[in-house]
Amino acid sequence: MNLRALSDTTETGLATPYDTVWATASVPTKPPEGIERVMLAEDKLYVVLAVVLIIWFGLIFFVFRTDRKLDRLERTLQERIPEANAGLTP
Numbered sequence: 001m002n003l004r005a006l007s008d009t010t011e012t013g014l015a016t017p018y019d020t021v022w023a024t025a026s027v028p029t030k031p032p033e034g035i036e037r038v039m040l041a042e043d044k045l046y047v048v049l050a051v052v053l054i055i056w057f058g059l060i061f062f063v064f065r066t067d068r069k070l071d072r073l074e075r076t077l078q079e080r081i082p083e084a085n086a087g088l089t090p
Contacts, residue, residue, distance in 0.1 A: 032040055039045040 031037070038047075039048070
């Protein structure tokens with residue numbers, strides 16, 4: 001296993017929060033590779049997470065708002081056509 005110490009990564013500019021947390025750990029860990037290293041080094045991972053959360057909250061808000069509007073429309077229809085509903089019941 002090829003593990004680099006924290007001092008090796010800071011010289012090359014690859015120090016990440018991952019390195020500072022696990023630098024003193026006695027358990028052998030695998031450092032981030034590829035796109036994960038880039039995302040952590042430039043804090044883009046948190047930006048992606050924030051964008052995804054904003055999209056999810058927007059979708060949830062849209063669904064609840066549409067549901068409330070449909071409920072209001074259904075109540076309005078029930079109030080406007082009471083005689084049609086009354087004729088159907090025995």
